[in-house]
Amino acid sequence: MRLAEFLVLLRARWKCAALVWLAVVVVVGAVTWLRTPEYTATAAVVLDVKSPDPIAGVVLPGMTVSSYMGTQLSVVQSERVALRVVQSLGLEQDASLRAAWQEATGGKGSFSSWLVAGLLRKLDATPTRDSNMITISYTAADAERAADVVNAWVRAYIDTTLELRVQPARQYSGFFDAHGKQLREELEQAQARLSSYQRRNGLVATDERVDVENQRLAELSSQLVALQGQADESAGRLRQSTAHPDQMPEVLANPVIGAMTTELARYEAQQRELGTRLGANHPEMRELAGKIAELRRRVTAETRRVAEGIAVNHSVNRERLGQTIAAIDAQRAKLLRLKAQRDEAGVLERDVENARRAYDAVLAKASQASVESHATQTNVSVLKQATPPPTPSSPRTVLNMAVAVIVGVLLALATALMRELRDRRVRTTADVLQGLRQPLLGVLPGHAHRQRRGVEGRGARWAAQIAAGPAHGLRSLPQQEGSHS
Incomplete structure (x- = not known):
């Protein structure tokens, strides 16, 4: 539908459209007027x-x-x-x-x-x-x-x-307080176990004591090395004293043996000198022979005494070496025992430290939760x-009335259009051509104003009769506004 046709339709149905618009506006106005006012507070x-x-x-x-x-x-x-x-x-x-x-x-x-x-x-x-x-x-x-x-x-x-x-x-x-009490008891028990173990084993500072015992073991090891050297040296001198006692440094350096050896050499020189002049049975020769024999015996005895001293020294070195080895073994055993005690004490100390960390963490959480509570x-x-x-x-009166006016206009237009569609009328020349599908012969003079307003009732019947008339041999005349045809 074109705009011109819609305007013709609206002009013909204006009373119905106005009635619908007025009804919508009146109803909305009445509802708005009768509605209880409401207030909205905002924060x-x-x-x-x-x-x-x-x-x-x-x-x-x-x-x-x-x-x-x-x-x-x-x-x-x-x-x-x-x-x-x-x-x-x-x-x-x-x-x-x-x-x-x-x-x-x-x-x-x-x-x-x-x-x-x-x-x-x-x-x-x-x-x-x-x-x-x-x-x-x-x-x-x-x-x-x-x-x-x-x-x-x-x-x-x-x-x-x-x-x-x-x-x-x-x-x-509350949970942290109860759990904190439990952790505190566990910490106290761990500390009690550690203290009891330290008292039982005489531990004050396990690390320092182990360091002292390690130092003592090192000193014993140094003594062992020195004693082994001395024992080897005394063993060599003992073997030399058995094989060649007179060549031993101790024998050669002994002043007593040195004096007796010098004196023996002097007597032997005299014996050789007198032997050229006197016979072996001469009293002086016998006296010299006795002195030489005595000196030799004394040198042998003194050499034996020195060798026995070397043997005793070697025996003492061997004994000291054995004692040092035994002391090292005992020190090692003691050190191993101390390390085992330190390890066990370390476990107890870690238990105490872990219990303390857990207790401190729960205590911090409990303090924070207490502050937050x-x-x-x-x-x-x-x-x-x-x-x-x-x-x-x-209610919003202005808005409601504005909406009512707009909605009323739309409903009025829709009502007029629906009534026209249900009761179709011939209002324009286009309605004759499109609705009746007949050729238009002309428009009678003096009815142009009725065409603009829309032809209803008798006009529609007249247009139908004109359209239904004999069209053979007729020719449509040119149309002008207000002209006859």
Whole structure:
């Protein structure tokens, strides 16, 4: 349908369209006028998610994720917060509300749950885009009541947030206290075992004592090496004393043997000198022979005594060597025993240290949990308190009437179009050509104004008769506005 045809249609059906438009405007106006005014109070809170926790000293990772704001919105609209609002406002003692609950539910269910459901239906909590602010709104028939409910809701939300933080800390504090007592008992038992073991084995500083014993073993090892050298040397001299005692350094260096050897040489020289003049049986020769024999005996005896001294020295060296070896073996056994004691004491010391670290860690956690359990601040701050709104939020008279006018116009146009489609009329020459599918012979003079207004009733029947007439041999004449054909 072209615009010109639609305008002709609307001109013909204007009374119906006007009636529909007027009915829509009147109905919307009446509903708006009769509707009870409602007031919406609004408060705003801001969440600090970037500042470090004052107790832990770090930014909690859960506060930086995108789901944190969604979680807080769920907390705001939770039944737990709503119950706090009901208790703070004393709604459970309101007789009118209890009567309404009796009438609505017949006394079935929980009165508090019914109040909570009613509050949540009129509550709206929305986050501000690209920020950490939450806007809380409540709608009621009384402006003062709406503001009181919103402010109570903000206080209940802050208290619930603090409780959600403090309650786990209190539970953890009790757990850490009980576990800390157990760990302290274990630490005391470990320290008692270590002290008992040290007293039983005479240990004060195991590492220092082991170092002293290691030094003593090193000294004994040095003595063993020296004694082995001395024993080898004394063994060589003992063998020499057995084979060639007169060539021993001790014999050659002995002054007594040296004097007797010198004297023996002098007597032997005299014996050789007198032997050239006197015979062997001469008294002087015999006297010299006796002296020489005595000196030789004495030199042999003295040499034997020196050799016996070397044997005794070798025996002493061997005995000292054996004693040193035995002392080294005993020192080694003692050192191994001390190392075993040190290892066992080290195990006990590690048990004490582990028990102390576990106790210190639990003690630190218990201290932190105790501080958190007494916290009075949250990361939620009130940015805007709710005040009684001066104007109602609904109904919006101007908006409703504007919408009613627009909707009325659309419904009026739709009604006129639907009536035209159900009751089709010939209103223009195009309707004759397209609707009747007959050639148009002409337009009678004096009816041009009726064509513009639309031909109805008799005009339609006349146009049909003209179109149905004999068309053979007729020729359509040129048409001009206001001309005859």
